[in-house]
Amino acid sequence: MFKMRVIPCLDVKDGRVVKGINFVDLRDAGDPVEAAVAYDAAGADELCFLDINATHENRGTMMDVVRRTAEACFMPLTVGGGVRTIDDIKALLRAGADKVSINSAAVANREFVKQAAEKFGEQCIVVAIDAKRVKRGGGGERWEIFTHGGRNSTGIDAVEFAQEVVSLGAGEILLTSMDRDGTRSGFDIPLTQAVADSINVPVIASGGVGNLDHLVEGIKSGHATAVLAASIFHFGEFTIREAKDHMVRAGLPMRLDP
């Protein structure tokens, strides 16, 4: 039976995990590779690395992290942050990433999604969408795409954008609510559901997880097939196994392999 996924996400800056990982005894809580090994052992279904200050100059640092992770972990890895060219994708995949996530480059140039999917296959092209609720004239609401960590509005409708990038070859959507990110108040369920129901590729719900019920809601009400969280796992509040056991109790199909 096909299972839903729990994906811990690590923000990486200059080859170091931002804020560190505190749930197990690590020699170096800031080393993304050690954190990856710990999550591999804990039964995470995938891992996500986000290079939060990716520049041309520090690209090599992230490649090294990906390479070392692939040597130590035999689990799926998605890498995002600063992916702008076909060569960026090629280098990340060769280093050991299974999927790459494209964010602002997809907003700036939709053709890039198409080129990437044709070259590497749709299955490894994730488009990361950062969306925020905006008031429309007349009192209605919609979600718009924001870039640069939620500071820059693009005026692009998130649901329409998701449909468009999927038609161009995106194989998965990593959907983050900028309103909920960091609030611990749960996913933006109407956003997640609106996007998930409008496209036929998997959606990873992201932004706002504060407890285990939130993970269940992301799948049951948001119709995502994967949930991404950071702090509830990194700071040892819940283990991956506790999260999955909770989701199983809520009736969701989860992988509990030892």
Place this chain on the structure above:
Amino acid sequence: MSVAIIDYGSGNLHSAAKAFERAARGMEVPEKVIVTRDPETVYRADRIVLPGVGAFADCRKGLDALDGMVDAMTEAVRNKARPFLGICVGMQLMATRGKEHVTTEGLNWIEGDVVKITPREENFKIPHMGWNTLDMVREHPVLERLPLGPKGRHAYFVHSYHLNAVNEADVLASADYGGAVTAIVGRDTMIGTQFHPEKSQRFGLALISNFLKWKP
């Protein structure tokens, strides 16, 4: 003993090589893992692995770009009966044809076309992306002692197309994704997995170990 992993410019070569190195270290007779673009090295290897991530046509083009590689593989596998493992698109390339966007000739080792998966219900998203259990159709040494079935272990899939084999006997295992998806094919000395053993944690490493021990 040596296992040659063919480097034809496709995707996750590094992960595949590392997983084979890890599995090989646990063997009684350690196997040397060689990542190579050289047809002669592939021809001389004791085992051959064709990994693959990407689009069928692009992967086929990459393989053809290595002068003499397809001949060396075919000779080694079909005439010298060397054990062969194809992974993901590497498995799909064993088919007669690929029908991803365009029709592309495969190696024609397993009769059948690589076609889009078509789940019965629309709540099954495409790609089939994530962990699924495997249903054994036919026993095989490479599947020995692996916990399969609905309560068994999981394998990691990422694909939108699968190998629709003409001969049922070529299918060793399937996965249920709103209908049967071909998960493992095999005949003679070759085997292919649609999922990624190199990304399937302990289960995947156990399958790779079985492949390294396999003496067809």
